Amino acid sequence: MAVDFHEYVATRRRPLLRLAYLLTGDPHHAEDVVQTALLQAFRQWRRVSRADQPDAYVRRMVVNAYIDGKRRRSSTESPTAPEDLPAAVQHDHTDAHAERSLMWTALAGLPRVQRAVLVLRYYEDLDDARIAELLGSSPVTVRSNASRALARLRKEWTRV
Structure with missing residues (x-):
């Protein structure tokens, strides 16, 4: 039985975000990675939902989005090193x-x-x-x- 995309996102978004956060180490970048993967999954949802393990399919999309992410970074975008953050944001x-x-x-x-x-x-x-x-x-x-x-x-x- 094919799973509805919105139902899938409602139940699996948090575990996908956790995986992306562990990969990126940054909650904002993790959101971007998951969003990229879910957009791709939405575009191919008919195929994804009919797979033996739709969750494994989407997790692979998250990992691929993370691995490919560096290549897609905008030329105007530059990451901030932790030492460049204001003192109030630094870790305890x-x-x-x-x-x-x-x-x-x-x-x-x-x-x-x-x-x-x-x-x-x-x-x-x-x-x-x-x-x-x-x-x-x-x-x-x-x-x-x-x-x-x-x-x-x-x-x-x-x-x-």
């Missing part, structure tokens, strides 16, 4: 928040595909085969990206 610098901030910064420094692999593995709890399917790659490539990403995070963490 208690130990717990400082560690979380450092980890997010290190995660944000990873290439998009490596970050996507870690988010899908450790936050979405997907196995390598499922991640490979979502990213359109092989499980070996997923493991390779995860290994490189974790090695880079370890290296960043030991420098601190």
